[in-house]
Amino acid sequence: MGTHSVNNPWVRKLRLFAEVSVDDERFLNDLVRNARTMSARQDIISQGDLSECLYVIIEGAACRYKMLPDGRRQIMAFLLPGDSCDVHTFLMKRMDHSIATLVPSRVAVIPRFAILEMTEQRPRLTRIFWWSTMVDEAILREWIVVVGRRTAYERVSHLLWETYLRLAAIDSTSGSSCEVPFNQTDMADTLGLSLVHVNRSVRRLKQEGLISLEGRRLTILDRKRLPAAANFDPDYLHQVEMPISRVAG
Amino acid sequence: MGTHSVNNPWVRKLRLFAEVSVDDERFLNDLVRNARTMSARQDIISQGDLSECLYVIIEGAACRYKMLPDGRRQIMAFLLPGDSCDVHTFLMKRMDHSIATLVPSRVAVIPRFAILEMTEQRPRLTRIFWWSTMVDEAILREWIVVVGRRTAYERVSHLLWETYLRLAAIDSTSGSSCEVPFNQTDMADTLGLSLVHVNRSVRRLKQEGLISLEGRRLTILDRKRLPAAANFDPDYLHQVEMPISRVAG
């Protein structure tokens, strides 16, 4: 009935980087027990809040975003099951951005003292945790290249391929298909484009036979040409090379 | 002759976040002794390199950047005296981006074992260090909003004001003037704009009496209207509020 160890997406995510001991796993499972159920499009934390807990996505998906005074929105990250708002963040007094669910989700709320306990008593686990935040940062850097120096067509290809790879790493794909956590409006606010132009770029990708996308169901039709269209750098996701060969029995 | 403690910009930078003990200061001063002198426009580390050391800018300035196969460049961060490529980075095997000097610089090269020693024996210092990487990340996130959702005019204003504030925090301004570490081509590659359009936005800022910019000499002529033009969020730099009141005697 309760959460099974193997079903704890946090553990599964961290396993992408290194072995997690049975004891560490128990520790993480305890932390995850009281997960909060949230509906779609709800703030987990809002800009200006004091962040006193660490949030980990157990099920569903969320995004980090910022609003400009006139209503323009920019999404700066997607959080998938096993992802957390970085350890750092909650050490800072005030949030300088918001995090909101994109779909109905379950979010574990981990009190500050538990993390402090971890950093003091579980150095190995802490290091694995660090590693995962490094990858988050690498993604952030790559996104700057995406919005700063890529065309609309490249941007859309890039986001779709990256998302597919990230979902694949946590076993959330079936074959060449997956359920992306965003709609086209979200894509626009992520890529620094207008909704209309995102739609046209998607259309072109469909017409060229690289993808199919119906609602949130994405299917990769050409695993070579899609990343090529994005000018995709195969290196920045670091971890993704392992998980593919990882394939638990 | 040698580097004086008070002149160690690394210590000065970390002092923006919290007290640094005399002993910790000595430790940092030792690390900084053998700084490497570099000319302008030279890679400190290149994409693909194994990063085995931590680099700290002692004098001058550098930038983190990434190239696309066809030569497009995107700058993802400016590193000022006291800044380091994050602790994280050098724990990763391969660099997924490059770091290069922008002007003649001195760069401290700190071996891996020294950092490991620090993280194990100097928890307080390690925490301060962490804090500073948090701010770097916050800047990174803000830059995504800059390139993703702001107009050219806003972007240029934003970069100039942010740079002025960061230089002010490390006592590298004289009154309303400072020496920015980049030229207009660098600005273009930072803001996701063409050189020509950066130039026009700068011209407009001059005409409107918000700034003066001759070569790299920037003077803020209107401390209210410049950040307003940028839609500047006063919060994301977190640390800057302290340093201003800090004013060492």
Next chain:
DNA sequence: CGGATGGTTGAAACCGTTCAAAATCTGTGG
């Protein structure tokens, strides 16, 4: 003084936006 680097300007072309409307899909309640 000549060569290099960085800044400035004009005109035309283009990529992406904006505005506006229609089509499709989903869930809800009658």
Next chain:
DNA sequence: CCACAGATTTTGAACGGTTTCAACCATCCG
């Protein structure tokens, strides 16, 4: 099973911010 509202996707047409191309100018420095 249908009607209806709300959200999301799709399409067309006109506009405009930004880029590109192509000069020209200024400054620095050996």
